[in-house]
Every structure is written in C-alpha cells, then in structure tokens.
Amino acid sequence: QQYMEEQVASHRANVRTEGVDVGALLSKRRTSANEVRRARREQLVSAKRLRPMPAAAAAAPPPAEAGATAMIEDMEAAVPSDVDEAAASKAKELVAQLRNARSHPAALTVVDSLCRILSQCDTARTRAVECGAVPLLSDLLTTADPELQFKACWCLTNIAADSHTNAEAVLPVAPTLIALLSCSSPDLQEQAAWTLGNIAADSVQFRDVLRANGAGPGLIALLNSKTASIVKTAAFALINLVRGPNPRVGEFYSDAVPPLLVRHLTSPESSDASIEVAWLISYLTASGGKFVPRFVECGCVPAIVAILSQTTALELTLPSLRVLGNFVCQSDAITDVIVGDHRTMPALKSLLNSSSRCHLSS
Numbered sequence: 001q002q003y004m005e006e007q008v009a010s011h012r013a014n015v016r017t018e019g020v021d022v023g024a025l026l027s028k029r030r031t032s033a034n035e036v037r038r039a040r041r042e043q044l045v046s047a048k049r050l051r052p053m054p055a056a057a058a059a060a061p062p063p064a065e066a067g068a069t070a071m072i073e074d075m076e077a078a079v080p081s082d083v084d085e086a087a088a089s090k091a092k093e094l095v096a097q098l099r100n101a102r103s104h105p106a107a108l109t110v111v112d113s114l115c116r117i118l119s120q121c122d123t124a125r126t127r128a129v130e131c132g133a134v135p136l137l138s139d140l141l142t143t144a145d146p147e148l149q150f151k152a153c154w155c156l157t158n159i160a161a162d163s164h165t166n167a168e169a170v171l172p173v174a175p176t177l178i179a180l181l182s183c184s185s186p187d188l189q190e191q192a193a194w195t196l197g198n199i200a201a202d203s204v205q206f207r208d209v210l211r212a213n214g215a216g217p218g219l220i221a222l223l224n225s226k227t228a229s230i231v232k233t234a235a236f237a238l239i240n241l242v243r244g245p246n247p248r249v250g251e252f253y254s255d256a257v258p259p260l261l262v263r264h265l266t267s268p269e270s271s272d273a274s275i276e277v278a279w280l281i282s283y284l285t286a287s288g289g290k291f292v293p294r295f296v297e298c299g300c301v302p303a304i305v306a307i308l309s310q311t312t313a314l315e316l317t318l319p320s321l322r323v324l325g326n327f328v329c330q331s332d333a334i335t336d337v338i339v340g341d342h343r344t345m346p347a348l349k350s351l352l353n354s355s356s357r358c359h360l361s362s
Helices: 002-017 022-044 055-059 066-076 080-100 104-118 122-130 133-140 146-160 164-180 186-200 204-212 215-222 228-241 257-266 268-284 291-297 300-310 314-328 332-340 344-352 357-361
Strands: none
Touching: 080 104, 080 122, 080 133, 104 122, 104 133, 104 146, 122 133, 122 146, 122 164, 133 146, 133 164, 146 164, 146 186, 164 186, 164 204, 164 215, 186 204, 186 215, 186 228, 204 215, 204 228, 215 228, 228 268, 257 268, 257 291, 257 300, 268 300, 268 314, 291 300, 291 314, 291 332, 300 314, 300 332, 300 344, 314 332, 332 344
C-alpha cells in the first residue's frame, strides 16, 4: 500500500511538472504579484482626480437655472443611460449659451451650471469638449474676474480628469495654467495646479510638454505656501510630473526642496498634505542619487519613523515605508541612521504584525 501511495504521488508530481519550466512559472508569478502591488500603490495616490461640487451647491442650482432643476428631477427617475444623455444634452446647451454670453455676470451663471454638470457625468464632459467648451473656458482664464477664472479652471480640471482625448484637448491651455500658478488668488493657484496634475497624469508626452513650459518650477514654488490644501495639490501635481519608469527629477535638485518637504511632514499645519508629501519624497528618492543624503541631513528619517510609530493607516505608512526602503538602498551609513533610531524596529515590528499584505511586502 505504501508503494502504491508513493507511485501515485510521483505520478501526480510528474503530471503537474512534465514539460513545464517551474522556474519560469515562479518568475511569472512573482512578476504578476509585483504588478498587482504596484497597481495598488498607484491607486492609493490617484493619478487623476475629479473635483466634485460641494453637496449643498450641487443640490441648490442658481435661481436662473430652473431648467437645470427640472432636468435633475427628470434624471433621478431615469435609467443610467438616460441620465448620461440628459446631462450631455444640457452640457451642449450650456456651451452654446457660454458662446453667446455678452457679459461676465452672464458667463459666470453659465459656467457655474456647466461646472456642476461636468462634475457629475463623464458623458457630459466629452460632449462639452466636442462642442468646443475648452477654447471658451481658456479665454475666460484671462479675464479680470477671479471668480469667473476659478470656475472656468474648475471645469477644465474635470475635463482633464477624464479620457486621454479630453486631457489632450486641455493640453494647449497649459501655458495659461502655468502662469496662473503665480497669480494673486490662492484658490485659482490651487485649481490651476490641480488641472496641471490631471494633465501630467495622462502620459509621458504630456509631462514633457508641461516641463517644457515651466510647470516644474511653478509647482515647486507652491510648496512654500502656508495653505495646506495648496501644498497638497501642488505635491499631487508634482507626483504626476515625475511618474513613469524613468522619472526626470533633475529640476528638483535644489537645496531648498528637501527641508521644505520634511517641514510639511512634521508641521501640524500641513497634516492634511502629509500623504501627498510622503509620496512625493518616495518618488524623488526612488532613483537614489544626491537627493537621499540631502533628505537624511535635514531630518527626514526621524520624521518618517515618527509617522510609522504613530499611525498604521495604509495611505500614509505605505509611502513612508517606500521612503525608508529607498534610504537603506543608498548606503550602510544611512542604514545605520535608520536603525539607530530607537523607534524604528518597534514600528516595523508592529507593521509586520498587521493584517495588511502591503505592509508585509513593503
């Protein structure tokens, strides 16, 4: 009986492996697992971001838009395809109204309604682009009305957050958007950065265009802002600007950048921006080079270790672990600095005992 069991086991092993390169299968499995983990990491720091309307604003259209109110009520009772078509038809109507608007107040009313529609439906965004909305919105960015500029930029942000074709339609507006990064309105600065971030997320070619027009220095300058939301949005845009297998980080080689980012990691006023800042540091240090020692010199290690000691939230611990991984790959001296912090090992042990597979792999 034992002989028979051994023969059966041997036969099963041969059936599973005969004619199969086991090493190649294992390599394929590891590659697939790495791709899944990379996709999850990329998802945590979303490449494109739609800016929705606040709930109150979305629920309360302006008085002049009684037609929009009726349309929304009709949409609530319609099937999804009807909802999309109704929104697309409304977007087409609003673009026509914007083309015929003869004053800034009239244009603002139309753009406000268009902003609402574009934040809700991708079909509406595509229809608006097809009807020529982007050149009209681009023209409004150069007006002297800050609110009109802001709402127009918001529309462009959501158009760029959509398909490659829609992002490509917004790409020619890049020089104007980059100029707005240094305007006097903080809200408009942030919205312009958001739009540029969505464009940069789309492709390497778009990132090259943005760099050629000076997007990098303009976005880096916004990291000096004392407003956390502006820092957060600028970091998001910069992350997208250095995405890809061969990130170009040469324009970041400034002595001022590492201490600035570390300050945002440790400052309570910048807590809302800490996730994007941690991801940005992880991207900048991924290729090693002279950036890593500079980050270590300005206190990045204790800042990162403090984060890992105080939270287990994946969206913050994952980029922090990537930063530490980039550091320990640099040199033994930097590894000694990390290990020398008495909080490092307990923090890593706690994460190893967590239920997250991302923590374990990182």
